[in-house]
Amino acid sequence: MNKSRPIYAPFQFDPSGARHLLVTDQPDPPADLNTNVQTLTARTHTADAILAFLPPHLATQTTGLRLYAIGSEAFVWDVNAIALAAGMGAGEVHLTRAGPLIRRVYCTHCQTMADDVATTITQCPGCGATLEVRDHFSRHHRAFMGVQVDAEAPGEIPAPEGFRS
Amino acid sequence: MRLRIAEITVLSPGIRKFTLEPLAGLLPAAGAGAHLVFDIPGATRVHKNAYSLIGGPQARTQYEIIVRRVEPSRGGSAWLHEHARIGDILEAKTPQNLFPLAHLAKKHLLLSAGIGITPFLAFARVMRTPFEWHHCSRAEDSAAFAALLPPGPQVTLHTSRNTLNLAAVLGTQPLGTHLYVCGPELFNETVQTMARALGWPESKIHTESFASAAGGAPFIVHLARSGQRLEVAADQTLLEAIEAAGIAAPYLCRGGACGACELPLLQGTPEHRDHVLSPEQRAANKSLMVCVSRARTPDLVLDF
Numbered sequence: 001m002n003k004s005r006p007i008y009a010p011f012q013f014d015p016s017g018a019r020h021l022l023v024t025d026q027p028d029p030p031a032d033l034n035t036n037v038q039t040l041t042a043r044t045h046t047a048d049a050i051l052a053f054l055p056p057h058l059a060t061q062t063t064g065l066r067l068y069a070i071g072s073e074a075f076v077w078d079v080n081a082i083a084l085a086a087g088m089g090a091g092e093v094h095l096t097r098a099g100p101l102i103r104r105v106y107c108t109h110c111q112t113m114a115d116d117v118a119t120t121i122t123q124c125p126g127c128g129a130t131l132e133v134r135d136h137f138s139r140h141h142r143a144f145m146g147v148q149v150d151a152e153a154p155g156e157i158p159a160p161e162g163f164r165s
Numbered sequence: 166m167r168l169r170i171a172e173i174t175v176l177s178p179g180i181r182k183f184t185l186e187p188l189a190g191l192l193p194a195a196g197a198g199a200h201l202v203f204d205i206p207g208a209t210r211v212h213k214n215a216y217s218l219i220g221g222p223q224a225r226t227q228y229e230i231i232v233r234r235v236e237p238s239r240g241g242s243a244w245l246h247e248h249a250r251i252g253d254i255l256e257a258k259t260p261q262n263l264f265p266l267a268h269l270a271k272k273h274l275l276l277s278a279g280i281g282i283t284p285f286l287a288f289a290r291v292m293r294t295p296f297e298w299h300h301c302s303r304a305e306d307s308a309a310f311a312a313l314l315p316p317g318p319q320v321t322l323h324t325s326r327n328t329l330n331l332a333a334v335l336g337t338q339p340l341g342t343h344l345y346v347c348g349p350e351l352f353n354e355t356v357q358t359m360a361r362a363l364g365w366p367e368s369k370i371h372t373e374s375f376a377s378a379a380g381g382a383p384f385i386v387h388l389a390r391s392g393q394r395l396e397v398a399a400d401q402t403l404l405e406a407i408e409a410a411g412i413a414a415p416y417l418c419r420g421g422a423c424g425a426c427e428l429p430l431l432q433g434t435p436e437h438r439d440h441v442l443s444p445e446q447r448a449a450n451k452s453l454m455v456c457v458s459r460a461r462t463p464d465l466v467l468d469f
Contacts, residue, residue: 064364087341
C-alpha cells in the first residue's frame, strides 16, 4: 500500500457544521443531498470558475462552515489548498474522489504539470520525456510524480494502461 | 528545580501574584500557555498544584504565577496565601506546555473567566496574529483583573453575566479563528457546548482547566502489582493517594488534559473526569486518568 496515496471517505453530510458548501467538477451532486447544502456543480460552473469563486467567497465566511469537494484528485486538492489558505482545517473540509480515473502529473525532470492524464505512460508536454506515472501522490504539488520510464534502458517502454485507482 | 519566592503582590483579597526566581542561572524558557507543577507543603502531605506562567518565553530571570485562594482549599492555594513568605523555596517540575497557541491560526479568540486569565496573559505577550479576548470576572475581582489585562480595543472585561453575548461572539468569527477557553469547569463547558452548536470543529477548540481535581466520595484502590490497598480520601485525588504511599506514578498536567497518568483498570467502574478518553474508551472500562478521575464503585483495582 502506497502511503503517499490519500484515502478518501465516501461522501457523507457532516451534521456538526452550521453551514455547508459543496463543490464538484462532476455534473451532479450526490443523490439525496441535504437541502441546506449550497452546491456548485459542473453543470453550471467549470472547475476553473469554481476555483476562482472560492477564495473571495471564503474570505467572507464565518467559522461553522463545512466545505465538501468531490471530483478528480487534482480538483479536490486544489479546493483543499484554497480552503487551507482561507484558514479552514481538520474537520472542516471533506474531500471525495469521483469521476474518471485521471491524474495530474508532475514531471520530475522539467517540473511541468499535465492535467487529465488517463494512462500509466504519458508524454510530458514540457520536455517531451516519456513518463511513467507513479502511484506517488505529492500533496505539496497536488499531483502524481511522473518519471522518465526509459532512463536506464533507452527505448524500453512498457505498454500504457489505464489507472486502477 | 528549586525556585525562591522573590515577591508577593496582593491583587485582591483572594488573588495574589507570586514572583519566583532561580537559585542560580537562568530559568528554562517556557512557551506561552505553559504551566508549572509545584510541591506545596501541607499539614499531612505535599500538594502538587499546577499554575500557568504569565510571563511568556522571554521570562528567563523570573517566573510569575497568579493564585486564587480556592474555597474550600484542599491546602495548596491556602498555604500560598497564608504561609508563603518572601525567601521561601519551592520545588517545581520543569514547565510543560499543554496549551500552546495554534500557529496556523488567522485569528485567536480568547474566552476566560476568573483565574483562567493566567495563560492568556502569557498569550497576549507573544501575540502577532489578530486576537479578541473576553474576560469574565466577579465584581469584587474586576479591579484586579482590569489592572492585569493589556490595553486595547481587542480586550473586553465583563463584570456582569449579561454583557458577554456568547452566541454573537462565537457565531461571527472569520474562518481560520482558533478558540481558547480557560476558566471554571462550568464556564468551559458552556462555551464549548455553544461553540459546537455553532459548528466549530474540535480542531479549533482549545481548553485548559486545573480545577477538575476536586474531591468526591472516598473510595479504596487496590494496586494489583504491589498488592497495596490504599484509601483515597474525600479531599484527595487518586494520584495523590498513590504518591502518599510512596509510589511514583506517571503524570504531567494533573488536570485530566494530557493523558500521561493513564493507568490500566482491572476491576471497578471509574467516574471519569478527564478530557482525554473518548466515550468509546470510557465504555471499554479499561483505563482511567488517575489525576482527576474517581470511582463509582466502592473499590477500583489497577494494573499498577
